[in-house]
């Protein structure tokens with residue numbers, strides 16, 4: 337039976353460390369680190385995320401500036417808000433919740449964010465820095481996955497890692513992070529041929545495809561470490577109820593792997609903890625550079 341990787345407990349520790357860092361920052365600078373979160377429209381899942389981010393910020397002693405805009409907000413108005421946040425000295429980090437409504441060019445909006453305030457790590461500059469091994473903001477979900485892997489395995493050098501999913505938010509930055517750790521990295525995706533046998537070669541599996549329970553136990557190398565990024569809502573056994581499952585068949589993976597993250601309670605809580613971590617880092621960097 338595999339161990340369950342407790343992301344919730346790890347995230348609580350990390351949030352505690354950030355709160356201590358925030359207290360020290362406030363004592364030194366006389367102000368709190370500030371995070372601005374922008375939500376356009378009423379997507380219910382996004383609204384839940386934004387509320388959680390706000391609560392976590394306040395609990396860590398940070399300032400949280402919420403900007404909720406109607407779904408029909410013009411792109412120019414959103415860009416003007418970003419300009420205003422870029423110039424605001426009380427704002428250290430800017431996060432625009434994705435997805436944005438279809439009439440808005442997402443990449444254009446992300447690129448408008450000051451790279452020194454890009455705590456999501458989504459700008460081309462941040463992606464480029466990560467890809468070329470320079471210091472910069474790393475997207476929160478893959479950063480959280482890396483922290484869990486390091487905590488579990490220590491040195492990752494030489495290990496074979498398969499990432500399933502090639503998104504800009506998770507798959508690609510995860511690959512860059514694991515490459516930086518000297519893993520041998522494969523990015524698999526929907527067109528990969530014979531995915532089970534590709535996954536079977538991996539010491540580390542990161543599943544980020546958004547397909548409920550796709551990765552089966554017999555896809556896994558015995559003793560593998562499995563990080564499940566998926567959050568999928570599916571029908572539960574009980575009539576009319578739903579439940580959350582990951583991209584990995586958890587019960588099957590527990591029979592073959594050596595460690596598995598659960599859903600919920602694995603990667604999910606790490607994302608917000610890493611956002612706080614990045615926001616504190618942004619504040620410290622701005623305070624040092626001036």
Ligand code: GUN
Nearest residue numbers: 431432433434435456476
């Ligand atoms: N939508 C889903 N995940 C994320 C995230 O990590 N950051 C932002 N800004 N939007 C998201």
